Amino acid sequence: MFSKNNKKMIAERSAERTLKYGLVKLKVGLASVLLATGLTFAGGQAASADTVTTNTEAQTTEVAPGQNDATTEATETTNKADAATQTENQGLTKETATESLKDDKATQDKAQGEVTEATKNVEDATTVRNDAKDVEASAQKDLDASLQAKKDIPAATDKVKEDSAALDNARDDVDKAQDNTEVAREAENTAVANENAAQEKVDAQQKTVDDLKPAADQATAAQNTAKAADDIVSDQAAIQKDTEDEANLQQVVKEAQTTVNNLVETARQAAETETQAVDAMKNQLRLQTKTKLL
The missing domain is CATH 1.10.287 (Helix Hairpins)
Structure with missing residues (x-):
């Protein structure tokens, strides 16, 4: 059983709560960073895939030799349209990539801040644990001193008894001396x-x-x-x-x-x-x- 005023127990529980809270925040921050990094890589790969597919489609629209002129004209028209679409898609892809990079940068900054805060919380928890250890050492020292004092109580009690007995003997000697003084005074008067x-x-x-x-x-x-x-x-x-x-x-x-x-x-x-x-x-x-x- 511990008393409500037990500083050692309170410090240990506070240190454990702070450390647990810091570890939870660290895990959440790391998970956020990993998630943001995964999304960033996934967005970059999607943009690259769109660009490559468009180029491939543009390349596969080349007309084989020996086709008729109508097919050639249709192919040229299709190629022009595809070129325009590719140019437009490239512009959209660049804008999307820029915005994605900005979002990734903000996410990374936020994650970095959370990591920094989590690290600080861990450091604070470590400091609290060290303080708790110091408090524990101080409490242990006080406990040892208390136990030593409790061990010294019988000796102190015996010493008090001896001093009390010596005081009683001294009082008896004083009484005897007073009696002897009275006897001597009476003898002198006689x-x-x-x-x-x-x-x-x-x-x-x-x-x-x-x-x-x-x-x-x-x-x-x-x-x-x-x-x-x-x-x-x-x-x-x-x-x-x-x-x-x-x-x-x-x-x-x-x-x-x-x-x-x-x-x-x-x-x-x-x-x-x-x-x-x-x-x-x-x-x-x-x-x-x-x-x-x-």
Whole structure:
């Protein structure tokens, strides 16, 4: 089945019609030329036959010797009449031959024109057939390209599927990256919150240290006072060295010094313990902060 829009089929049918029409016209033209030529030759032969017959008849009217005078006179009269008739027939034959030649010339010209036209039609038909061949070649080329394109459709479809799969994978990667970004952002926010909490703890501990500083200062002052008292006791011991109550005084001074030393030592140990606790807490907070940041 062919479509109405099939240019190849239309061109081939048009070329076949044109070629058939040209061949028919060529045959008709050649037949006309042959017919005209045959009529021309037939007319010339008829004219020649009339002339020859007249001459023969004129020649056969010669009188044999030994006839009488009447026959001679009749023969002469007949010969004169035949001569006049022959002259008239020759004139008619020339005119007929001239007209026949003119008609033959016109017929030949017409036939030549028909032959030329038929030849042109054949050339046109050949051109149309060549054009039809070109159209056929172009159509075949388009058909081959279409078939090749149809063959390439599965590969193109597979390529599209691969590209679609790659696009889906890329989208999944983007989604995962976004999820990872959100997780990292949440982790960063958590780390910042932990750092802020640790800083708050450090600040609280620093406040505690600041609050304990007066006590430490008091302990230091007490230690200094104890030292001064110790110096005083030493001086008093030296003054009262020679007195009778030296031993008792020394005992009292020693007891007082022991008490003061115990108080100073207790205050110092408390201050050191508090300082160590604060330092340990600071180090622990710094370590936790670094670990979370890493």
